[in-house]
Amino acid sequence: MTDSQNPAVAWCLRLYIAGQTPKSLAAISNLHRICEEHLAGHFSIEVIDLLENAQLAEGDKIIAIPTLVRKLPEPIRKIIGDLSDTEKTLVGLQLKPKTG
Amino acid sequence: MFTHVPNYPQIEKIETGIIGFDLISSGGLPKGRTTLVSGTAGSAKTLFAVQFLAEGIQRSGDAGIFVTFEEEPADIRRNVKSLGWDIEAWEAEGKWLFVDASPDPVQDQVESGRYDLGALLARIEYAVAKIGATRLSMDSLGAIFAQFRDAAIVRSELFRIAYVLRQLKVTSIMTSERTQEYGEIGRFGVEEFVADNVLILRNVLEDEKRRRTMEILKYRGTSHQKGEFPFTIVSGRGILAIPLSAMELNQKSSIVRISSGNDDLDRMCGGGFFRDSIILASGATGTGKTLITTEFLKGGAKHGERCLLFAFEESREQLFRNAEGWGIDFEAMETAGLLKVVCAYPESASLEDHLIEMKDIIEHYKPNRIAVDSLSAMERVATPKGFREFVISLTSFIKHQEVAGLFTSTTPTLMGGTSVTETHISTLTDSIILLRYVETNGSMRRGLTVLKMRGSIHDKDILEFNIDGTGMHLGEPFHHITGILAGNPRDVSFG
Numbered sequence: 146m147t148d149s150q151n152p153a154v155a156w157c158l159r160l161y162i163a164g165q166t167p168k169s170l171a172a173i174s175n176l177h178r179i180c181e182e183h184l185a186g187h188f189s190i191e192v193i194d195l196l197e198n199a200q201l202a203e204g205d206k207i208i209a210i211p212t213l214v215r216k217l218p219e220p221i222r223k224i225i226g227d228l229s230d231t232e233k234t235l236v237g238l239q240l241k242p243k244t245g
Numbered sequence: 246m247f248t249h250v251p252n253y254p255q256i257e258k259i260e261t262g263i264i265g266f267d268l269i270s271s272g273g274l275p276k277g278r279t280t281l282v283s284g285t286a287g288s289a290k291t292l293f294a295v296q297f298l299a300e301g302i303q304r305s306g307d308a309g310i311f312v313t314f315e316e317e318p319a320d321i322r323r324n325v326k327s328l329g330w331d332i333e334a335w336e337a338e339g340k341w342l343f344v345d346a347s348p349d350p351v352q353d354q355v356e357s358g359r360y361d362l363g364a365l366l367a368r369i370e371y372a373v374a375k376i377g378a379t380r381l382s383m384d385s386l387g388a389i390f391a392q393f394r395d396a397a398i399v400r401s402e403l404f405r406i407a408y409v410l411r412q413l414k415v416t417s418i419m420t421s422e423r424t425q426e427y428g429e430i431g432r433f434g435v436e437e438f439v440a441d442n443v444l445i446l447r448n449v450l451e452d453e454k455r456r457r458t459m460e461i462l463k464y465r466g467t468s469h470q471k472g473e474f475p476f477t478i479v480s481g482r483g484i485l486a487i488p489l490s491a492m493e494l495n496q497k498s499s500i501v502r503i504s505s506g507n508d509d510l511d512r513m514c515g516g517g518f519f520r521d522s523i524i525l526a527s528g529a530t531g532t533g534k535t536l537i538t539t540e541f542l543k544g545g546a547k548h549g550e551r552c553l554l555f556a557f558e559e560s561r562e563q564l565f566r567n568a569e570g571w572g573i574d575f576e577a578m579e580t581a582g583l584l585k586v587v588c589a590y591p592e593s594a595s596l597e598d599h600l601i602e603m604k605d606i607i608e609h610y611k612p613n614r615i616a617v618d619s620l621s622a623m624e625r626v627a628t629p630k631g632f633r634e635f636v637i638s639l640t641s642f643i644k645h646q647e648v649a650g651l652f653t654s655t656t657p658t659l660m661g662g663t664s665v666t667e668t669h670i671s672t673l674t675d676s677i678i679l680l681r682y683v684e685t686n687g688s689m690r691r692g693l694t695v696l697k698m699r700g701s702i703h704d705k706d707i708l709e710f711n712i713d714g715t716g717m718h719l720g721e722p723f724h725h726i727t728g729i730l731a732g733n734p735r736d737v738s739f740g
Contacts, residue, residue, distance in 0.1 A: 163363040171358070195364055199371030202364050208346050209393070210363035222355075229358035237355030 156180075156188040157217035161202060163195045163210045168227045172211035175228035183240050213237075256467040259379075259416050262300025263293070265486025269470045270461055275442055277414045278465075279407040283421045284446035289457065289478060290420040292328075293446065294382035295321065296483040297418050299330045301380045302340045309380040310372045310415075311343050312365075314388035318343040329481040342372045348392055356394055362402035366409060373413055381410060381417040386439075403439045441465040447473065451628045457597070459486055475634055477597035485601055487638055500700070503614075503649055506544025507537075509719035510678075513695050513704040518676060521647040522699070523640055525670060527654040528680025532691055533710070534653040535559070535567060536717055537678065538618045541651045543573045546583040550613035555603060556588045557622035564588070571716045585610050596627045596635045604642055615643055619653040620670075640673045658732065675699040683709070683723060683734050692729055693719065 160176055162169035173192065180188045193201050195210065205214050205223075215222040215238055224237035235241035258272035267273045274280050274297075284290045298309030313321060321343075322332045335341035346365060372378065383406075390399050403419070410417050419440060423429070426447050443462040448455060458473040476486040502517035505524075511517040518524055526537045538554070545552040556564055564586060568575045578584035587606060589599070607615065617639075624632050643650040652670070671677060677696040682689055694707040706722035707729050723729060725738035 161364060163367055166363075168359055168361070175358075195367040199367040202368050203345070206345055206347070206349060207364040207368075208362055208389075209360045209365075210367075211360060212364065224355045224357050226356050226358035226360040231357075233355055233357040237357060 154187065154218055156184050156215070157191075158188060159191045159193060159205070159214045159216055161193050161195060161205070161207045161210060161212045161214070169194075169211055171227040171229060172213070175231070175234070176213065179228070179231060179234055179238075179240075183235070215239075258467070260304075261297050262304045263296055263484050263486070264482070265474070265476060266459065266484070269459070269474050269486060270464065271468045271470065274416050274418070275464065275467055276416050277411050278442060279410060279417045279419060279440045280442040280444060281419050281421055281440035282444045282446060283423050285423055285426060285448060288446040288448040289484060290422070290446055291316070291321070291384050292325075292478065293444075293484060294384045294418050294420050295325050295330065296328075297382055298341065298380050299325075299335075299483070302335055306340070307380050308340045308342075308376040308378045309382065310369065310376070310378045311341065312346060312369060312381065312383040313343060314346050314348075314383070314392070315385055317347050318345050327480060328483050330483075339376050342376050342378070344368050344372050346389065348388070354392070361398060362406075366402070366406055369406065370409065370413070373410075373415055379415055381415050383417065383419045385420040385422060387422045400439070407439055451631075454626070454628055454631070455595075456628065456631055475597055475631065477595060477601060479598070479601060485597075487597060487600060487634070499647070503550075504544040504548065505537075506540035506542070506547070507717055507719075509708075509710075509717070510537075510540075510693075513693075513706075513708070513719065514676065514698055515701040515703050518649055519700065520649060521644065522675035523643060523650045523652065523670075523673060524676040524678065525652050525654060525674040526678045526680065527656060529656050529658065529682060532680035532682060533693075533712060533717060534655070534680060535564075535618055536571060536712060537680075538616045538651060538653060539564075539568045539571060539573055539575075540716055541614065541616055542575075542578070542584060543568075545614040545649075546578040546581070550583065551611065552578070552584045552614045552616070553607065553610055553612035554584070554586045555606075555615070555617045556586060557591050557617070558619055559588070561586055561588050570714065571712070572714055573716070585612070591622050591626045596623060596631050599623065600635055600638060603639065607642070607646060612648060614649045614651070615646075616651045617653065619655050621654040636670050637673065640670060671697075679730065681707075681729050681732075683726060683729050685726060685734060685736060690723075692723055694730070 158176070160172060162172065176190060180190065195202050209225040211227055213224040213228065222237060222239065224234055228234045257276040258270070258274060259276045260267045260273040282290050282293050298311060301307035301309050325332065332341055373381070386403070390396055393399050426449050442464050445460045445462050447458045449458065457476050459476050460473045461469045474486050476484055479485050499520040501520040503520050504517050505511050505514065526534050528534055542552040542554060565575045575584060575586070620636065623635060627635060676698045679694050679696050681692045683692045691710050692707045693710050695703045708722050709720045711718050711720065725736055726734050727737050728735050
């Protein structure tokens with residue numbers, strides 16, 4: 146059984162955005178959709194708006210916006226962009242093996 | 246100097262505090278603008294970026310932000326310690342703040358959909374506001390282009406960052422790497438459009454010698470010195486540029502005469518050298534250049550003047566023994582505080598480093614007379630261009646001190662001839678003394694002539710001279726011999 150199928154493994158995701166821009170809003174909805182589909186019941190999402198809390202970007206060394214950080218399970222993974230490419234997002238989260 | 250009065254408002258500049266650069270740039274970096282600093286690997290770009298902030302903190306308490314895309318803050322802190330900069334202490338004082346955007350070596354990053362660099366911008370804005378920064382360095386652009394696949398996004402975001410920094414009135418530097426010393430400004434071909442101003446740092450291999458130069462390529466709407474200027478990196482001080490053409494020709498001329506230390510030579514020169522003149526003594530090895538130098542120093546000390554000797558050919562012991570042989574007591578002069586002898590091998594440092602050290606010594610010792618024996622020894626460690634810059638820079642510096650300077654130059658051939666040194670500085674010197682061997686009827690004699698004596702009449706004869714235990718003695722002219730200076734003496738007494 147993989148991490149995504151095991152309800153005992155809690156997925157801890159953090160999404161960095163900067164204001165309510167179209168890219169930010171797209172990222173939030175894309176992330177929720179993917180999580181509901183693949184991690185139903187065992188994920189948590191924390192959204193950090195850097196316009197309000199810029200200092201929080203320092204720890205994860207965030208440069209691009211939006212950036213999704215998979216804090217748990219380890220290792221930490223980063224995916225940048227509005228997550229509109231579901232295929233790449235799944236690969237980035239290791240919810241799907243790299244193909245090709 | 247020509248005074249140029251512009252009709253448009255001049256762009257305000259802030260002095261960086263980097264010695265020499267402020268002169269070249271006619272006052273420093275344009276305030277509130279972004280300047281691109283581009284150079285190949287090892288051209289001291291990061292150092293320039295760090296020093297820009299360090300000088301701001303040390304000179305005027307300006308707080309600065311360092312945005313690093315490449316090295317980790319810990320590495321930067323450690324690397325600049327040897328230059329005497331304690332970044333940690335400045336961080337504790339709230340004068341320095343890192344924005345760490347260095348890549349994480351273990352994490353790879355996946356791109357999915359559209360993004361921008363808004364987080365970087367937000368962090369920069371936050372950092373600037375937090376410590377009230379007025380200076381910012383970003384190092385380096387190549388590293389941020391490498392972190393993202395889409396160069397177009399990085400490019401447009403850099404524009405946005407430069408624009409925001411301008412709104413915040415922050416004067417900034419972006420460094421960028423290039424692959425060749427001469428050619429396109431940056432690797433991505435876009436860097437020059439991001440910044441209004443471009444500075445190029447070079448580390449060129451020329452005749453097996455490394456030579457660092459800086460050049461301002463573009464300074465939009467404001468003046469600057471043109472061309473390449475040599476610079477060096479000094480421990481404890483960082484980058485030091487050596488502006489050459491930035492020097493102004495505003496030396497005063499004195500009509501006060503000083504003794505050359507030799508009565509005969511004083512007579513030939515119409516009553517001695519001028520107090521703030523540069524004299525070049527040129528001749529083949531063994532013609533008496535060191536003797537002229539020694540007497541010049543004695544002449545100074547005799548009148549209570551402080552004398553400084555830079556010796557690049559002989560050791561201290563040799564020099565003191567030579568002087569003793571001519572009846573001059575260097576030790577007594579030194580004890581009286583009227584003489585300082587500095588010996589160095591030309592090979593011990595680069596020409597730029599020698600120049601900086603010489604200037605330091607002159608500024609601290611404040612001599613009335615300076616002798617360099619020999620200047621031509623420095624030709625060995627430099628390219629012709631580098632040597633010319635060294636000579637001009639040293640000459641200008643000494644002239645600014647308004648002291649007398651005597652340089653010697655060794656000609657490469659025994660008979661006649663000129664040296665590179667002469668060619669380079671003959672127009673800068675006020676007086677030229679030529680020492681020559683004169684071969685006649687199977688014997689080697691020595692001749693001296695004053696070729697040039699700016700602002701004064703002088704004896705134009707070529708006089709024979711002898712050297713004994715009391716120094717140099719000028720005798721009669723070589724009346725029947727021609728071709729001495731050309732190195733081809735001919736007896737014409739019967740012709």
